[in-house]
Amino acid sequence: MTADSRRPATMADVARMAGVSVPTVSRVLSGAARVSPLKRERVEAAISALSFRPSAAARILASRQPMAIAVVAGDTSKYGYAETIRGIESAARAEGYTVMITVVESPEDEEVDRALRLVLTQAIAGVVVLKFDPPGVAALRRMPPDMPVVALSGVRSIGVRQAVLDEASAAEELTNHLLDLGHATVHHVPVPPSRREDGRTTGWRRALRAAGARVPPLEAATWSPHTARDIGRRLAENPDVSAVFCGNDEIAMGVIRGLADRGLVTPDDVSVVGFDDHPLAALWSPAITTVKQDFLRLGERGFALLMGAVNGTSTRRFSSDRPRVVIRSSTAPPPARRATPRPPA
């Protein structure tokens, strides 16, 4: 008479126990249709007596409405990525959606397809791609055309539904801040490159060109601040360097430290700026002039765009936000004559 207790309870079990039909149980659960108080009560009693939890797979199969979305990203734990994901998750949760995360480790087709297969094999309503790096770009390119997709990134591109942070404009403004202080030019240490030049570098170059300033060669960094420290030491040897625009705040911290290793003080000898407004940027000594990127909102905007596409409630394909320059203590006018670097220990 009683259901096998090794097997999870089904709606049929609940219906039997409550003396109603299966659809009535479904109605109680969804709250969509009216059910008489008596039956509703009996159903609820049966549900908790049996610890019934509805099967997501069956629900999705019958209703064709997956209540999950996927996020595809080249990384999840670096500051900007983690914050963006947090924004997506919180917006999704507010709408009753769950977020699946899959990392794409490299831009090679094989690796991208393997990661995408994992995701596309799940029951999802759509995908948000973090197009911050080559794996993200590659993943976006290989998404099936019938899947609702939103790309999140720092530069506008064509053809995709996307939410962006206009990094180029902010980078231009930041570079101009340094030029306005009197620096003859601004050196640049970009974040590890996407295939295309990123918005930060584009904005920097645009500002220098517009000001007729010399455009110095790029210094290639990695995501590790320790590499940036080495770069800082190297920049210290170059007397032309009086201002450095770093691709993000962690790189700026490394560069400042590297300059300090050679006896150069920021901002007295060399001004340094970062990007992102990392939570520790304001705490650094000196506090770092940077650009505040609202990654949390980027994630929220991305999710909203995706929902518009999924529900057909909106045909908006684009959402842009302008990051804000935050001036702190790591920038100052260039010194009359820059200190000579202390030789390596």
Add this chain to the structure above:
Amino acid sequence: MTADSRRPATMADVARMAGVSVPTVSRVLSGAARVSPLKRERVEAAISALSFRPSAAARILASRQPMAIAVVAGDTSKYGYAETIRGIESAARAEGYTVMITVVESPEDEEVDRALRLVLTQAIAGVVVLKFDPPGVAALRRMPPDMPVVALSGVRSIGVRQAVLDEASAAEELTNHLLDLGHATVHHVPVPPSRREDGRTTGWRRALRAAGARVPPLEAATWSPHTARDIGRRLAENPDVSAVFCGNDEIAMGVIRGLADRGLVTPDDVSVVGFDDHPLAALWSPAITTVKQDFLRLGERGFALLMGAVNGTSTRRFSSDRPRVVIRSSTAPPPARRATPRPPA
């Protein structure tokens, strides 16, 4: 004759096009049973011609094997959390599992249940709970007993399958390092509290007691390093303070900065240690003495434990790892007489 192109292709479409039965298509896809090369080839051709992607919901319904797990956490973007999640995701991906993330914002039953309902309503094989904070503890408590669960945390507790980092032992060792340098006692700024005292605080207290040192009152911090900075300024006023054990590296950075605001130099005037080995801890000035926590491996170990439970391949319920003290430049013997703090500006 041809399938409605508005509707995604199903296995039946593929079977029809390839001139085989539906189960044969299924066999080709799963690779489980042998299929004649000819039919296999025709099936594969049909699959790509129709851009067929199998329905996850249907597969899970029929096979009862969800290829996803859920992660429940009080936060996702703070360093330890993000790294742990990264470890879970990469281990999961290697086994063909996808990871769903849901945040529990507060420990109140209502909020916890709302978040859990979201997760338990999805097709998942099991759950990993990040039991680092009160929401995590609450979530764990309210998980249904029939769901495979693994808890990840810094202290061992009973009854749950869990992977832990033995924070108490490491904290004790770290505190002893300071006592061995000659400090009369060690002040403590814990991370925001779980209901129970965390392992870091426990280890600190244990070391002081064992050494017969005075146990100073706790300084309540928040997750923000700026609060920690205020605490640093306050500690500067107290001449008894010669060594400070901070609950994590970000708090240590704040405290160091706050002490510096009052003219006190680390480690000359006051030694400061952190916890976690945040990527920026080594770059800070001075480089911070801390405890390296391998969150990435914690996540991997947690996933492995969960798989053991899900597949019944292993009955292991516990996995422990001992974090490692990393001595850098923020600790030194106490000064003969500590400098007097510079008055607030």
Add this chain to the structure above:
DNA sequence: TTGAAAGCGCTAACAT
């Protein structure tokens, strides 16, 4: 090696 038949547990359409 292959196909036919029978579900998996739910929702939706329809009838009452």
Add this chain to the structure above:
DNA sequence: ATGTTAGCGCTTTCAA
């Protein structure tokens, strides 16, 4: 307001 009837798109017996 409620029950009956049909699927949703797969996997899994079972026969052949």
